[in-house]
Amino acid sequence: xxxxxxxxxxxxxxxxxxxxxxxxxxxxxxxxxxxxxxxxxxxxxxxxxxxxxxxxxxxxxxxxxxxxxxxxxxxxxxxxxxxxxxxxxxxxxxxxxxxxxxxxxxxxxxxxxxxxxxxxxxxxxxxxxxxxxxxxxxxxxxxxxxxxxxxxxxxxxxxxxxxxxxxxxxxxxxxxxxxxxxxxxxxxxxxxxxxxxxxxxxxxxxxxxxxxxxxxxxxxxxxxxxxxxxxxxxxxxxxxxxxxxxxxxxxxxxxxxxxxxxxxxxxxxxxx
Numbered sequence: 001x002x003x004x005x006x007x008x009x010x011x012x013x014x015x016x017x018x019x020x021x022x023x024x025x026x027x028x029x030x031x032x033x034x035x036x037x038x039x040x041x042x043x044x045x046x047x048x049x050x051x052x053x054x055x056x057x058x059x060x061x062x063x064x065x066x067x068x069x070x071x072x073x074x075x076x077x078x079x080x081x082x083x084x085x086x087x088x089x090x091x092x093x094x095x096x097x098x099x100x101x102x103x104x105x106x107x108x109x110x111x112x113x114x115x116x117x118x119x120x121x122x123x124x125x126x127x128x129x130x131x132x133x134x135x136x137x138x139x140x141x142x143x144x145x146x147x148x149x150x151x152x153x154x155x156x157x158x159x160x161x162x163x164x165x166x167x168x169x170x171x172x173x174x175x176x177x178x179x180x181x182x183x184x185x186x187x188x189x190x191x192x193x194x195x196x197x198x199x200x201x202x203x204x205x206x207x208x209x210x211x212x213x214x215x216x217x218x219x220x221x222x223x224x225x226x227x228x229x230x231x232x233x234x235x236x237x238x239x240x241x242x243x244x245x246x247x248x249x250x251x252x253x254x255x256x257x258x259x260x261x262x263x264x265x266x267x268x269x270x271x272x
Contacts, residue, residue, distance in 0.1 A: 060089035084143030160201035207240035
């Protein structure tokens with residue numbers, strides 16, 4: 001019989017949920033959310049270019065959320081920590097990538113995103129012996145050490161993808177035309193929200209099925225309730241669904257800051 005604790009992840013405390021360290025340092029909850037979403041998008045985009053498996057990209061995004069709930073965005077560069085999370089996750093998931101490749105890909109992805117918003121000319125590749133390259137290399141190296149230190153070397157991430165497949169099989173939904181793919185997409189999109197640091201994988205897997213089944217107008221057993229059989233509660237399913245749906249309602253604005261210095265300048269341009 002499967003140990004119910006074998007899939008447990010460290011979750012946020014009540015104090016962290018009420019007010020994060022970044023918010024205590026003067027960042028608004030909205031800006032913090034936008035920055036973390038942006039950091040996750042950078043990780044996903046860079047991971048795709050680096051041909052990393054989804055499990056490595058997903059683990060890196062969860063590590064980003066974990067780190068910035070014990071450290072402040074006003075003290076650590078979002079760009080450097082995002083690179084550090086992907087570098088670390090690629091090793092943990094046994095798909096290591098060279099640090100220079102991660103730096104070059106992040107630089108390219110960031111330049112491409114900012115070019116799109118400012119309509120600049122062709123992207124200039126990063127010079128391998130430039131000061132910028134050495135600054136980025138130093139940044140990602142320090143970030144990796146800070147991640148390990150502040151997370152007490154607990155960088156293992158249990159993900160709900162395997163659970164989702166098992167639950168879909170149990171509910172006889174694997175052959176449905178829409179629900180499995182929608183649920184899988186919700187798992188991926190949920191990485192840009194706080195759900196992976198607020199709920200265990202079993203609850204997240206149930207929530208994406210719950211939302212996908214509602215969107216696909218599929219009725220599932222209620223006597224007994226199927227989510228209770230899998231160890232989830234209805235309020236948690238509603239909360240997770242709310243986080244996912246709010247993600248689509250308000251995408252992050254363009255031009256978000258990626259370093260501590262950029263963040264300071266950016267905050268000064270915001271209305272008081």
